[in-house]
Amino acid sequence: MISDLEQGEGSKKARNVLGGPLQPCSFDPATGFFRDGHCHTCAQDHGSHTVCAVMTSEFLAFSKSRGNDLTTPMPQYDFPGLQPGDHWCLCAGRWLEAHAAGHAPRVSLEATNEAALTIIPLEVLQQHAL
Numbered sequence: 453m454i455s456d457l458e459q460g461e462g463s464k465k466a467r468n469v470l471g472g473p474l475q476p477c478s479f480d481p482a483t484g485f486f487r488d489g490h491c492h493t494c495a496q497d498h499g500s501h502t503v504c505a506v507m508t509s510e511f512l513a514f515s516k517s518r519g520n521d522l523t524t525p526m527p528q529y530d531f532p533g534l535q536p537g538d539h540w541c542l543c544a545g546r547w548l549e550a551h552a553a554g555h556a557p558r559v560s561l562e563a564t565n566e567a568a569l570t571i572i573p574l575e576v577l578q579q580h581a582l
Contacts, residue, residue, distance in 0.1 A: 466492055467566045469574055477504035477563040478539035481532045491541035491565040499543035500571060504563035505556075506582065507538045514555040515546065539563075544571040551576060558582050 466474035479489040483504075485497040491504050505511070507522070512534060515522050522540070525533035534540055539560065548571060550556040559580050568577070 466490065468562050469564045469566050469569055469577055470561050471566070472562065474565055475560070475562040477541050477560065481534070481538060481540070482530070483539065483541045485541065487530050491563060491568075493565055493567050500545065500567060501541040502544050502565035502568040503542045503547045503572070503577075504539060504560040505542045505547060506558045506560070507534050507536050507540055508557050509536045510555050511550055511557040512536065514550055514553060518546070518549070520546065544568045548572050548576075551580070556580050 468474045476489045477483050477491050484490050485501040491502045493502050512523055522534045561581050
């Protein structure tokens with residue numbers, strides 16, 4: 453596990469895509485690069501797990517077809533496996549790929565880290581807001 457000092461922004465400073473404080477995405481299942489319930493990121497988070505999205509069957513099948521099975525539990529990575537309705541911090545690039553293919557899940561803008569904006573335009577995220 454990466455220490456709090458390595459988290460970069462930290463939970464008190466992290467902002468969402470709307471400019472406000474970053475809200476929790478999910479504690480059950482515990483999501484985020486740090487599994488702290490928030491879509492925090494840092495230099496070690498090469499996937500930019502910054503988009504808080506609500507899983508759908510369609511998106512989970514799309515992700516699996518791209519080689520990233522999000523439904524199978526992987527306890528060694530503290531990953532419970534996801535079901536439709538779960539909130540999860542997705543990699544911004546994967547979410548954008550799903551958007552381009554017409555399979556993007558809804559997002560919580562208040563819980564999506566502003567770092568996602570380096571990959572996804574705000575207008576695109578707003579189109580999929582909860």
